[in-house]
Amino acid sequence: MKNDFFSCFNAILISVSRSINSGLCVDVGVFKASFWNHFIGLLFLTCIVGSFSLEFLKTAPIYTYFSGFLVRFLLL
Numbered sequence: 001m002k003n004d005f006f007s008c009f010n011a012i013l014i015s016v017s018r019s020i021n022s023g024l025c026v027d028v029g030v031f032k033a034s035f036w037n038h039f040i041g042l043l044f045l046t047c048i049v050g051s052f053s054l055e056f057l058k059t060a061p062i063y064t065y066f067s068g069f070l071v072r073f074l075l076l
Helices: 002-028 031-052 067-074
Strands: none
Touching: 002 031
16 A cells, blocks of 8 residues: 555656756746756755665675676676
């Protein structure tokens, strides 16, 4: 039930973000709109992640922190 709520909430946020971003592109241009879209998303994500306990990061194996980097260069 909790996962369903987060899935629906995420879909709503993505829809709203894309609607605002497309309107912003018309007014200020693509690059400025993209900057503000990412900046507001970063602030929102920082608020959400900051409210959770990050203790699980201490127990994760060290290779999990490099997985994105490895996948990026192995797939090119």
